[in-house]
Amino acid sequence: MTPPIFIALDFTTEEEAIHFLDRNGLNGVPVKVGMQLFYREGPKLIERLKERDHSIFLDLKLHDIPNTVHQAMKNLARLEVDFVNVHAAGGRRMMEAARQGLEEVTNGHRPRLLAVTQLTSTDQDMLNQELLIDKPIDDVVKSYAKLAQKGGADGVVCSVYEAEQIKQIFEDDFLTVTPGIRLLGDENHDQKRVATPAIAKQKQADYLVIGRSITKVKNPKQAYNRAVKEWNHESSETIN
Numbered sequence: 001m002t003p004p005i006f007i008a009l010d011f012t013t014e015e016e017a018i019h020f021l022d023r024n025g026l027n028g029v030p031v032k033v034g035m036q037l038f039y040r041e042g043p044k045l046i047e048r049l050k051e052r053d054h055s056i057f058l059d060l061k062l063h064d065i066p067n068t069v070h071q072a073m074k075n076l077a078r079l080e081v082d083f084v085n086v087h088a089a090g091g092r093r094m095m096e097a098a099r100q101g102l103e104e105v106t107n108g109h110r111p112r113l114l115a116v117t118q119l120t121s122t123d124q125d126m127l128n129q130e131l132l133i134d135k136p137i138d139d140v141v142k143s144y145a146k147l148a149q150k151g152g153a154d155g156v157v158c159s160v161y162e163a164e165q166i167k168q169i170f171e172d173d174f175l176t177v178t179p180g181i182r183l184l185g186d187e188n189h190d191q192k193r194v195a196t197p198a199i200a201k202q203k204q205a206d207y208l209v210i211g212r213s214i215t216k217v218k219n220p221k222q223a224y225n226r227a228v229k230e231w232n233h234e235s236s237e238t239i240n
């Protein structure tokens, strides 16, 4: 079975992304396309990745008034990717509009809708001091997750540290997709709520998103295999 690990293709051009996949023998692995690459290459890149049998998470994090998100989602639905996302902070009505847009256009293959709860680059201090949200971050994430479910999302994007609690609240098929993943010893960069693939497995995350720990290292294939191995064998590597 293909491991549920999306490699974040945070490259500037299609050629760089395809070259990366080819050079490292990563054909057919699940990939995430975010704003850096999509704003440059657009839908034709998605077609190319689909032809190459990649599952695709199109991560554009929509956050706007409900009508705009509704219309935008209709266009994204036509790309027939596997996952798309919005910011839960846009509110219930916006998420309902997103879901409606996806349903109006697709017949059969509706992309699953994810809602970003709190970015993994946000920590407790930033939540309190910059966003003026005066609550423990895991409570905020859980509360946004409940809102997301009411708004028709199929799951949330959260950190590994909230995944288990979310699994306890919802049915098994409400998904948790967790970025902020690092292999032991790697730099955290701008990420704050960080965990290894092994911890993600222990905390019952459904999917992992891994970028720089695979894409920016000397031997990406080896890093990818290490992540898969941790995921499969529940190794006990930890990270602070």
Ligand SMILES: O=C(O)c1cc(=O)[nH]c(=O)n1[C@@H]1O[C@H](COP(=O)(O)O)[C@@H](O)[C@H]1O
Pocket: 008, 010, 032, 034, 059, 061, 085, 116, 118, 119, 120, 121, 157, 158, 179, 180, 181, 189, 191, 209, 210, 211, 212, 213
């Ligand atoms: O929605 C996302 O994919 C996302 C949400 C979030 O809270 N944090 C987060 O890092 N991401 C994305 O996941 C990827 C993480 O990349 P690395 O930090 O390089 O592993 C980036 O493409 C981010 O845009």
